[in-house]
Amino acid sequence: MGSDFYLLTPAEQGERLSALARSALPHWSLDGAALEIIKMRENAVFRATMPDGERYALRIHRHAYHTDAELHSELLWIRALDESGINVPTLIPTIAGDLFIKAGHARVPEIRQVDLFAWVDGRQLGSAESGVAGDTAEIERVFHTIGELTGRMHNQASAWRVPAGFQRHAWDTDGLVGESPFWGRFWELAALTPGQRDLIQRGRQQAERDLNALGQRPETYSLIHADFTPENLLVDGDQVRAIDFDDAGFGWHLFDLATSLFFHFDAEYFPSARDALVEGYRSVRPLPDRDLDRLPLFFAARSFTYLGWVHTRHETQTAQELTPMLVDLSCRVIDQYLSRTG
Numbered sequence: 001m002g003s004d005f006y007l008l009t010p011a012e013q014g015e016r017l018s019a020l021a022r023s024a025l026p027h028w029s030l031d032g033a034a035l036e037i038i039k040m041r042e043n044a045v046f047r048a049t050m051p052d053g054e055r056y057a058l059r060i061h062r063h064a065y066h067t068d069a070e071l072h073s074e075l076l077w078i079r080a081l082d083e084s085g086i087n088v089p090t091l092i093p094t095i096a097g098d099l100f101i102k103a104g105h106a107r108v109p110e111i112r113q114v115d116l117f118a119w120v121d122g123r124q125l126g127s128a129e130s131g132v133a134g135d136t137a138e139i140e141r142v143f144h145t146i147g148e149l150t151g152r153m154h155n156q157a158s159a160w161r162v163p164a165g166f167q168r169h170a171w172d173t174d175g176l177v178g179e180s181p182f183w184g185r186f187w188e189l190a191a192l193t194p195g196q197r198d199l200i201q202r203g204r205q206q207a208e209r210d211l212n213a214l215g216q217r218p219e220t221y222s223l224i225h226a227d228f229t230p231e232n233l234l235v236d237g238d239q240v241r242a243i244d245f246d247d248a249g250f251g252w253h254l255f256d257l258a259t260s261l262f263f264h265f266d267a268e269y270f271p272s273a274r275d276a277l278v279e280g281y282r283s284v285r286p287l288p289d290r291d292l293d294r295l296p297l298f299f300a301a302r303s304f305t306y307l308g309w310v311h312t313r314h315e316t317q318t319a320q321e322l323t324p325m326l327v328d329l330s331c332r333v334i335d336q337y338l339s340r341t342g
Contacts, residue, residue, distance in 0.1 A: 002109035010317070014040045017060050017112075020105040021046050024114045027094040027101050030056065041318060043246060047119070055119035056092065063110040065246070068102075069167045071113050074245050075099040076163060077223055084156045087149055087241040089117040120241055122234030128263045128322065132230060132273075139269045140276040145240045146233060146260055147280025150225075153242070154253045155285055157222040171226055171251030173211040176301045177204045182249075184308035191310075191323050196331050200307070203300050203334035206341055210297050214252065220291060224251040228260035254291065257281065258298035262306075265299070265329060300337040303330035 005013060014037045025031055025048065033048040033056070044060040061071065076099070081088045093099055100115040125142065126132035132139055169175060175182040187200050214220070225232075227247040234241045260277060264270050281287055306326050310319040 002105070002107045005107070005109050010040045014044060016105065016107045017044045018046070020103055020108050020112060021048075021058055021060060021114070023105060024058065024060075024101060024103045027096070027098075027103075027114075028056070028092060028116050029095055030116075043244075048116075057089065057117045057119055059115050059117070061113040061115075061246075063112065066113070067167070068113070069165065070169070071115075072099055073163075073166045073168050074248055075115060076166065077157075077160075077168075077248065078245055080160055081153060081156055084152075086152050086156060087239060088245075089120050089241070089243055092116040092118060120234055120236075120243060122236035122239070122241060124231050125233040125235055125240070126230035126263075128229055128231070129325070131264055131267050132269070136269055136272055140272050141238075142235060142240060143260075143273040143276040144280035144283075145238070146228070147257075147277040147282075148284050149240055149242060149280075150228070150253075150256050150260065150277075151281040151283070151285035151287075153225060154222060154256070157224070158218045160223070162223075168223070169249040171224065171249055171255055171305075172216070173208060175249075175251075176211065176304060177208045181304065181308055183305045184312035186304045186307035186311055189307050189311040189323075189327070190314065191327055196327060199331055199334055199338075200304070203338055204304065206338060207297060207300055207304070210294070210341070211252075211301070214294070216252075219286075220254070221252050222250065223248060224253060224256045226251055226255060226259065228256055230263060233260070252298065254295055254298040255301065258295060258302045262299060262302050262333075265333060296333075296337040296340050299333045303333045306330065 018035055018037060021035055025033055030048055033050050036047045037044060038047050039045040042062045046058045048056040048058050075091055078088055079091050082090050091099065094101060100113050102111050103114050104111045169182055187197060187204060225242055225245060225248050227244060232242060232244045234243060257277060261274055264273055278287065278292060307330055310323045310326055313319040
């Protein structure tokens with residue numbers, strides 16, 4: 001009965017996943033919770049509200065993005081970050097003590113991984129399309145806090161002894177610019193003009209040389225969040241909390257910093273946001289100027305991944321809406337990077 005699932009609209013898919021979510025609730029003794037879908041992009045996220053008002057975030061994962069071992073590893077790291085006092089969601093194990101379950105429903109074609117977190121209050125920092133609202137002082141304060149959060153996360157990751165059997169993907173040279181990048185062969189995006197494709201290929205070749213020269217020292221390379229987009233940073237008063245570790249893996253620390261700034265590249269407040277982010281990061285973790293000078297490389301690397309993302313999801317409405325903006329922004333970012341490398 002679920003064979004038509006991928007022909008449905010996102011809203012229709014969400015209705016079916018709601019039934020799967022409800023079937024999963026007893027694993028956390030949340031049978032009486034009211035469910036409301038709050039995000040339906042690749043993963044589906046529901047707010048589960050108990051009669052006493054207690055709220056949780058239940059996440060149904062897209063099919064086959066991560067193996068069970070990879071998801072288990074992601075959740076282990078989130079729990080370790082939480083136990084270190086870093087602002088991330090608190091994972092809620094099942095009543096059996098499992099970090100996630102696998103559940104199915106007749107109207108959904110595959111078995112899905114499902115996990116649960118304590119609810120996180122706050123507003124999204126902004127969006128990829130519209131940037132961030134607020135005056136300069138507020139933007140500087142928020143980005144300073146994001147820098148601190150990122151630095152603390154990198155401190156924990158650099159010192160943490162990864163458990164036996166830990167498995168996550170890598171945003172390394174191969175994962176970013178190799179023949180089969182983690183998010184797809186971005187240079188094959190159909191929307192590119194010949195001139196844009198040539199620019200991107202030249203950027204890819206230069207980035208491969210520069211990334212290979214960096215090495216993977218623990219001071220600059222460890223587990224990273226890898227998705228500090230405005231949607232994944234929740235602001236609540238003076239606090240900023242990182243959510244959605246779906247893309248977390250091994251990578252260079254500058255990749256996180258570049259990601260947190262990427263969608264603000266054209267904003268008038270970009271210089272202020274960048275300086276505040278760096279100042280916040282340096283308040284908790286060293287960041288020498290020689291490393292910071294490589295930030296344009298990671299803006300380019302980040303742009304490659306986004307082009308790959310829309311290339312491999314070209315049939316989706318989200319990818320179709322984002323492609324023109326991402327192509328234009330990425331080409332300008334890559335051109336600026338190449339102009340600095342000579």
